[in-house]
Amino acid sequence: GENVEQHPSTLSVQEGDSAVIKCTYSDSASNYFPWYKQELGKRPQLIIDIRSNVGEKKDQRIAVTLNKTAKHFSLHITETQPEDSAVYFCAVLSYNTDKLIFGTGTRLQVFP
Amino acid sequence: DARVTQTPRHKVTEMGQEVTMRCQPILGHNTVFWYRQTMMQGLELLAYFRNRAPLDDSGMPKDRFSAEMPDATLATLKIQPSEPRDSAVYFCASGLVTRGLSYGYTFGSGTRLTVV
Numbered sequence: 706g707e708n709v710e711q712h713p714s715t716l717s718v719q720e721g722d723s724a725v726i727k728c729t730y731s732d733s734a735s736n737y738f739p740w741y742k743q744e745l746g747k748r749p750q751l752i753i754d755i756r757s758n759v760g761e762k763k764d765q766r767i768a769v770t771l772n773k774t775a776k777h778f779s780l781h782i783t784e785t786q787p788e789d790s791a792v793y794f795c796a797v798l799s800y801n802t803d804k805l806i807f808g809t810g811t812r813l814q815v816f817p
Numbered sequence: 818d819a820r821v822t823q824t825p826r827h828k829v830t831e832m833g834q835e836v837t838m839r840c841q842p843i844l845g846h847n848t849v850f851w852y853r854q855t856m857m858q859g860l861e862l863l864a865y866f867r868n869r870a871p872l873d874d875s876g877m878p879k880d881r882f883s884a885e886m887p888d889a890t891l892a893t894l895k896i897q898p899s900e901p902r903d904s905a906v907y908f909c910a911s912g913l914v915t916r917g918l919s920y921g922y923t924f925g926s927g928t929r930l931t932v933v
Contacts, residue, residue, distance in 0.1 A: 737919040748908065748924040749860070756918070794860065798919050803872055805850055805910075805922060807860040 707732045709797050711808030718785050719816055726811045728795035729777040737798035738771060738778050743810075744791045752793075753780070785815045819843040821911050823925035830932055835897040838928045840909030841890055848912045849892045850922065851884055855905045863907075866892065867914065899932045906930070 708731040718724050728738075739754035755762045755769045755778065762769050766785075771778040782789055795808040822841040830836055842849050847868050852860040864874035864884040874884055881900070886892045896903055906929050912922035 739921065741924075748926050751921050751923070754921060803848070803867060803914065804862065804865065805912075806862060807852075809859040 707735075707797065707799055707802070707804060707806045709795065709806050709808045711795050711811060713811060714809065715812045715814075717814045717816065720785060720787060722785055724780075724782045724785055724789070724813055724815075726780045726793055726795070726813075727777060728779070728797075728808050729775075730797045730806075731776065732797065732799045732801070733776065734799050734801040735776075735797045736800040738769070739796050739798075739805075740767075740769060740780050741794045741796065741807075742791045743794065749794060782813075785813075787815050787817055789813060790815045819923070821909055821923050821925035823907075823909050823928050825928060826926060827929045828931070830899055830930070832900055832932055833898040834932075835895065836899045836903075836930060836932075838894045838907050838909075838930070840892040840894075840911075840925055842892065842909070842911030843923060844890075846911040846913050846923075848914050848919075848922075849886065850910045850912075851892070851894050852908045852910065853905045854908060854927075860908065863894070896930075899930075901932045904931050 711728045736757040741749035742752045743749040768781045792810045798805045824839045850865040851863040863876045869886040883895045906927045908927045909925045910922045913920045
């Protein structure tokens with residue numbers, strides 16, 4: 706079945722540094738890869754997504770890269786700020802099953 | 818901004834009682850997911866629908882959970898009878914999938930369920 710692994714589970718960085726979170730997936734039919742940010746007590750919110758026909762996508766300080774051959778994709782946050790502190794979830798949508806499966810989350814802390 | 822509306826926001830109930838959670842997807846979205854989250858843990862997929870038809874509910878405990886979409890504007894998740902281990906935040910998410918392409922999924926604010 707579908708499986709999504711996410712690393713690291715926690716990440717602490719100094720303000721201004723970069724943060725990278727990586728996810729690997731098992732279903733080669735996966736074709737859509739969103740990233741969500743969840744602040745404490747709030748709903749997950751979509752911050753960026755990428756489709757399987759694209760290798761990289763950027764939106765200001767965040768970017769996502771996809772390696773379909775290796776079946777992994779990564780979230781990159783540059784010039785981190787304290788307000789970037791949250792739990793980040795990757796997700797994978799399978800073209801065959803239409804299931805949207807989430808990784809286990811990464812708790813990012815950005816220290817001033 | 819279009820929103821996914823979930824009700825109630827909070828629910829405290831006694832063990833053994835029936836609980837019904839409701840979700841109003843964004844108008845025009847054809848796919849609805851139900852997830853459960855405990856203590857800021859991962860998002861566990863319970864069930865999902867496409868064009869109101871259930872596609873998969875293998876993530877749900879069948880003996881006590883049921884999910885339905887009586888119409889395009891309402892999805893429901895019921896627990897009967899409820900147990901303390903069901904205490905969690907239940908999220909609904911809706912999105913548009915057309916011609917095999919997805920256009921992002923939006924989460925509701927969740928229902929925080931406490932079973933005592």
